[in-house]
Amino acid sequence: MRLKERQSLCHSLGGFFGSGSFGFSDFSSPLSRPENIVHQTIASKINNANNASNKIKPMPHLLGSWILGSFCIVGALLLTACSSPEKTPMPQVPASPPAATVLESAPAVLMKPKSRWMLASWTDLPGFNADNFNEAWVAWRQNCARNLPNTQRLCADVKRLDGQPSELQKNWVMESFQPYRVEHLNAVAAPANGLLTAYYEPVFEASRAPRPGFEVPLYGVPANLKARSPWYSREEISKLPAAQAALKGKEIAFIASPVDAMVLHIQGSGRLWLTQRDGSRIQIRLAFAGTNEHPYQSIGRWLLDQNLTKDATWPGIKAWLAQNPHRTHELMARNPRFIFFKEEALLGAEALLGPKGAMGIPLTPGRSIAVDPGSIPYGSAVWLSSSGPQTPLNRLVFAQDTGSVILGAVRADYFVGSGDAAGELAGRLKQDMNAWVLLPR
Template sequence: MKHFILFFSTILFFLGCSKESYTTFSNMPDTKLVKSDFQKLPNWDDEEYSNALNSFIESCKTSKTKEIYGDLCVKAAAAADAKEFLTTYFIPYKISSADASQDGLLTGYYEPELKGSLTKKEPYIYPIYKTPKDLVVVDLTQQYPELKGYRLRGKLQGNKLVPYHDRENANANTLDAEVLCYTDSKIDLFFLEVQGSGRVTFENGETIFIGYDNQNGYPYSSIGRYLADIGAIPLQEVSLQSIKRWLEENPSKIDEVLNYNKSMVFFRQKEQSATGSLGVTLTPKRSIAVDRKYIPLGTMLYLSAKTDEVDFNHIVMAQDTGGAIKGSVRADIFLGYGEEAKERAGKLKAPLKLWILLPKEESL
C-alpha cells in the first residue's frame, strides 16, 4: 500500500457553492478525492457485507489488488465479521473529476452469446480474429512514465511504424491473423467487441469462451452518438436495443455506421466465462470496468446510481476496462449472462456517484 502516498491533503476546491479539501494519491494524480465515511454512503446499512467481502477476497488473488491492499488481503480471508472488517480497516473517498464534478455515468455490460462455426460457410461468414501477427504494440512507460497505461499500436512499413488497419480497411483486406471461428451476424460481432468477451455456440452444441486479447490502436467512437448526430435515433433513446433495431431495418447502412468506430478488437479463446482485464472471473453486479488512468485496477469501490427500475448502492471491484469508459466518475457494471442481462445492460444509463475504499493509514 506504499503506492498510495498522499500528495496533498489540504488543497481546496469548490463543489457547487461549498468549499472542501481534496486528497490526491501518487498513483491517482488526476483524480480528486474527498474524504468521507461509511454512514454517508447511500444505503450502506443495506449492503450484503459478506458478499462484498467475498468479491474483495477474490480480487486479492491478483497481484494488483495485493499491491494496493497488502496485508488486508490476508486479514480479509480470516475476517469473522465482514461489516466490522470493512469499517475498521478502510476509509471511503468520494471521487471527483478533474473539474471537481462529482456526477458521472453508469452503464452496463454483459456476456453475449453468438452462434458460430469453425469453418466459413453460410450463414457463418464473419470472422472473429485472433491478434494479427503483424500488429506491433509499443509500451512507452519506461521512456515516458506519464504515459503509463498507454500503448502505441501499429505495423511496420519498412523501418517505420505506421497506423494499423482501421475497421473499414481491416474488413476490406485480408488481415495477417488466424480466425478463431466465424459467426452469422456482423452486428452481433460488433457488440461482442464492445462487451469484450462472450460465448460462441456451434451447431453441435459445443460452446467456447472468448475474450479480449488486443485491439488495433484506434480510440473507441460511439455509434450510438453517431446515429443520434445524424438524426437516426433521438439521443435519449439510444441503447443497444435501439441501435441493433435501426441497423437491422437499414441493412444498406450497416457498414457505414459500424465503420464509424475505427477501433477493432481481437480475441483469444479462454478456459472460463467472462474474465476482466484484472484476470479474474467477473461477478454480476460486483465487477465494474473503469478508466485505469483515474482508478487503478484491483481497487474496491462503492457506487450509487438510480434508475427507474432498480437502484445500485453497493461495493464493487475495479476488475475490467473498456474503450468507451473514460473519466474518473465513470463505470460500466457487469450484469452477467443471458437475455435478461442483455436487456438490462443495453438500457442502463444512470447518473453515478463513486467512492474508492482505501486502507486507513494505521492499516498500512
C-alpha cells in the same frame, strides 16, 4: 483445482448462492437507458470501452430469469461437490458495529492524478448497512489473487472471513478501512455527481467452419499486427487484399451477423455456443487479444446524428438494419476500430465468472467495475451509490477493469454478467453516481 482452492471457492459460492438475492437485489424495478453500451475488457494494458446516446425507453424486468439461469444451476452443482472447509483462526472483529467515526490521524484530503479524495464518515455512505457483504466477498477473493500493494495487506483477513455472516464482514470493513469520497479535481466548477454505465459479456451461436447462416469471421491476432500502427481499419480489413491475407487462417469461429460481431468487438469479449466441425457443441470464451489501434466511433451515435433513428439501443440498431439491409456495411464501417480475440475454455467454477478485466482477474457480475485508474487504483474497494430514476444502487464493488472512454474522476462502468438479459440492462443503464474509496487504515 487444488482442494484448498476449491474449499475457499465453496465458501464464496455458499455466501453468494445462499443469500437469496444473488447480488442483484437492487434491480427490482424496470430500467431504462439510451443506447448501446460500448465497453472492452483487457488482459494486460489499458484499452477501450465506452457507451453513448440519449434516447430513453422503458424496458421490462429481466434480471430474475437471467440470474437464475446463469448462477443457480451451476452454483447448486458446485456447492454439492464442496467438502467442509478447513478451520482457520478468525481475525479480531467486533461483535457489534464500530462507531461510525472518522479516523483522527486520517488526512482530510488525498490528491490523485485525476481526482481528489475527501475524508468521509461511514454514515455518509448511502445504504451501507443494507448491503449483503457475502455477495461482495466473491469479488474480494478474486481481488486478493493479485499481489497489489493496496489490496494484499488485509487479504489474510478477507480469506478468514469468507463465508462468515454478512454482519461480521461489515463490522470488519468498518474497523479496517476509512472511506473517502471521490471528487473531481475542480469540484467547485465540475458537477458533484459522476456517470455510471454498464457492460456485459454477450453470448452468441457460432460455427467452427463457415456455413450458410454463419459466415462472419471472428479473428485471432494477425502475425504482422505490430508491423504497422495503427493497423488496417475495419473498412480496409473488409476490402484490402493485404489485410485479408494477413488474417487468412486466423479465423476462430463464424457467427451469423455483422451486428453481432460488432457487439463482440465493442464489449471486447464474449461467449460462443460453438458447433464443431464434427457436429458436437461446446461453449467457449472469446477473450480480448488485441486491437488495430483505431479510435472507437459509436454507430448508434452516427445514426442519431444523421437523424436516421430515434432509438440507438442495440434492438433499435438491429431494427433499422432490418429495414435497410443494403446499408449494413456502411454502418459497420463508421466504427474503424477492430478487435482480435483469443479462445479460452470455460471449465468448472470459472464459468460462473466473467472475462478477465484489466487487473488480470475474472470479473464478478454485480461486484466489478471499470474505472479510470488515474482516479481510482485497480483493486480498490469502492462504495458505489447511484440513484437513477428507476434503479437505486448502493453496494460494495471493486475496481478491476478499465476502458478507453471510462475516463474522469467519478466514472464507472458496472459489469452485469453474461447473456441477453444482462445485455438489455447494460444497454440502457446510464445514470448519476457517487463513489467512496475504502482506504485500508
